Amino acid sequence: MTLPAAPPPSVAAAIRGALLTADPLAKARATRAVARDWRLGRLAAEFDVAMPDRPARPAEPELLPPGRMPKRGRGQSERGRIALWHALAHIEFVAIDLALDMAGRFGAAMGRGFVSDFLAVAADEAMHFVVVARKLRALGSRYGALPAHDGLWESAAATRHDVAARLAVVPMVLEARGLDVTPATLERVRASGDSGGARILARILDDEIRHVRIGVKHFVAAADRCGEPPAELWKSLVSRHFRGSVKPPFNDSARESAGLSRDFYAAVAMPQRAG
Structure with missing residues (x-):
């Protein structure tokens, strides 16, 4: 007697599992596995479990309010370079969770294309984190060695009820x-003689342009469904x-x-102060 094949796991359960993985490298691996399994049709398009209010986090780094974060400087000293790359690692780590939560929290209403787009973004962010x-580590440090702030996830929590608000704020x-800000950082890194670091930042910048484009595409579609001009709704x-x-300044x-x-x-930009 042949037993029926077990149904594939749901994409929501797979995303929730990645969100609740605390170890950074394990989260990156889990995220890329979710994106790959979804792309290959190994996950059911079912949203049968809720996303956690907060993703799992490692014991380090210590999370501080943004106003208590030490000043990083411009990255010219060894300490400054480590602080720069640590800050970048934290941004990429939290970006994994932001993209996963976007797909898992709003995918049922937004459809397969939305899920595919944001799982692809999550896989990119996981790759960025691993590289950074x-x-x-090549600089003699590690992710978690310095404090970081939690402002990025606070923005996600504030928009958990509304996909248009989440798209407006996060991407x-x-x-x-x-x-x-990345082009100026890239030029400073290149000017310091760190060609490898400059290549990392160039790749991240190219990917982030695509990520913002994905966010804009889905935001404009959401605004059209509401019958509101996209710029005014944003x-x-x-x-x-x-x-x-x-x-400002903006990279127009x-x-x-x-x-x-x-x-x-x-029209909403805060004027830049002279001097």
């Missing part, structure tokens, strides 16, 4: 800010759900490549 953590504010949601400020060319025109952000 390896760079950090279109937080990730878009990376498009603004401004309204950012003013309600983002506690920080949208501030990278933002434009990602589909994020100045119609969205110019």
Whole structure:
């Protein structure tokens, strides 16, 4: 007698499992496995379990409020270089959870294409984390050796009820800010003679342009379903759900490549102070 094949696990259960994996490298591996299994049709498109309110975190790094974080400097000294790459590692680590939660929390309503897009983003962020953590180890340190802040996940928690708000804040504010600041960081790293580090940052920048483009695509579709102009809806949601400020300088060319025109952000940008 042949027993019937067991049904494939649900994509929601697989995503939840990755979110609840605390060890950073294990989370990166689990995330890439989820993305691969979904792409290969090994996961059922079922959302039968809820996403956790907060993903699992390792014991280190110590998480501080953003205002208590020590100043990092410009990365010229060995200590400064380690602080720079540690900060980047933390951003990429939290970005894994942001993309996983996006797919798992909103995928049932948003459909297969949305899930595929954000699981692909999560796999990219996992790869970024592994590469940056390896760079950090080459400098004689490790992820967790320095404190980090929890502001990125706070933005996710504030928008857990509304996919349009999440898209407005996470890809279109937080990730878009990376498009603004990464080129200058890349040039400083290259000028210091670290060609390997510059290649890492160039790859991350290219991927993040695509990630913002994915966020903009799904946000515009959500705005169209609501019958609201995308730029006006974005401004309204950012003013309600983002506690920080949208501030220049902007990398307009990278933002434009990602589909994020100045119609969205110019009117809400905080003026840059002279000096």
